Amino acid sequence: MFEPDQYQLVDFGNARKLERFGPYVLDRPCPAADGLQPARPERWESADARFNRGSRDRGRWELRTELPADWAIRHGNFQLKLKLTPFGHVGVFAEQAASWDWIARQAARADRPLRVLNLFAYTGGSTLAAAAAGCEVTHVDAARNVVGWARDNAELSGLQDAPIRWISEDAPRFVTREIRRRNQYDAVILDPPSYGHGPKGEVWKVSSGLLPLLRACGELTRSRRAFILLSCHSPGFGAAELEAALAEAIFGHCQGGVVARPLLLIDEDGSELPCGAAARWPG
Numbered sequence: 001m002f003e004p005d006q007y008q009l010v011d012f013g014n015a016r017k018l019e020r021f022g023p024y025v026l027d028r029p030c031p032a033a034d035g036l037q038p039a040r041p042e043r044w045e046s047a048d049a050r051f052n053r054g055s056r057d058r059g060r061w062e063l064r065t066e067l068p069a070d071w072a073i074r075h076g077n078f079q080l081k082l083k084l085t086p087f088g089h090v091g092v093f094a095e096q097a098a099s100w101d102w103i104a105r106q107a108a109r110a111d112r113p114l115r116v117l118n119l120f121a122y123t124g125g126s127t128l129a130a131a132a133a134g135c136e137v138t139h140v141d142a143a144r145n146v147v148g149w150a151r152d153n154a155e156l157s158g159l160q161d162a163p164i165r166w167i168s169e170d171a172p173r174f175v176t177r178e179i180r181r182r183n184q185y186d187a188v189i190l191d192p193p194s195y196g197h198g199p200k201g202e203v204w205k206v207s208s209g210l211l212p213l214l215r216a217c218g219e220l221t222r223s224r225r226a227f228i229l230l231s232c233h234s235p236g237f238g239a240a241e242l243e244a245a246l247a248e249a250i251f252g253h254c255q256g257g258v259v260a261r262p263l264l265l266i267d268e269d270g271s272e273l274p275c276g277a278a279a280r281w282p283g
Contacts, residue, residue: 001101006073007094009265010046012273013038017265021082021090022073024048028088032274039271051088058086075100078128078157081149091123091149095263095275096191099229100129102280103189106227107133114186114226117178117217119171120196124150126189126229127164128157136163138185142198144168170198172209175216186226188217194234206234214249231263233276238262242279250281259283 002008010018010025014037017030027047038044048067053059061084070083075097082090103126107114114135118127123146127139131154141147147168154160167174171190178185192213196204210232217228230246237245243260250256260279264272 001097002073002075002094004268006075007092007097009094009267009273011038011040011043011267012036012265012271017273018044018047019094019265021092022071024067024071026090027051029053030273039267039269049084051084053088059088060086072156075125076104076129077132078153078159080123080125080128080153081156092125093122093233093275095265096125096231098263099231099278099280100125103129103227103229104133106187107135110186110226115184115224116187116189117175117185117220119175119188119190119213119217120192121150121189122146122191124153126191128153128159130187130189131159131162131164132157135187138165138167140167140169140171140174142168142170142196142202144199168199170200170202170204172204172213172216173198173202175213175220179216179219183220184223185220186224187228188221189229190217191231192234206232206237210237211245211249214246218250227281229278229280231276231278233263237277239277239279242277246279246281257282 008020012033015034018027025047027050048065050062070081072079072081080092116130116135116137118139121139121141127137130137147166192206194206239260239262243258247256247258258281262274263276263278265275266272
């Protein structure tokens, strides 16, 4: 998890969440907090910036204090650059910190440096967690600017010379090509969005694409599988659904040692905010 001086969920409610990233407090939309009442209404006035959603998933930041163009927070032995984007994202999904710790533990248990494939890899939190633990990582994301952001994070973390391959490509297309080349990986990490587009217009829908992609990932790890980590933030894909999908796609049945649990953010009073789910093997 993050140290409290790096990230903290301050409060949530009224379909929004209040978070502190390093020294800055941000107020952003959060569908999971719909129908809930904030526990600390007085704290919301402390926000340095508030994101108001507009049309087509874009919006506008209302700045209440002057913020730098970017800043960084630390998790373990790597750092992540943050900045305000037109989509309300800042470059990190803090609920993934528990998964980054799990990745590091899996790498530490291995008797060799693991070859890891990270799909839909975003700004590289999982990539850096694996690389910092001694893994060789292939980082794949369709958005070229996001891959550049991930490379900035690697440099910021002193991992610019780590064995990381940076690839801007549609994830299913890349996996299909790797199977054709008979390449094998020790581990696959994937965090697919609900919808997306590849750089050549490829359309991704998690509802129809997840199971075929998971089966392909099983093929990529068939001869040397060390771990698989699947996370998702899409409605209808909770812990039970992800566990069943991963077990069926990789092992062909509901057994196999796959374990799934909700991804959570927890405020200082211990109140939990659901933020998707993750399934992993081995559990």
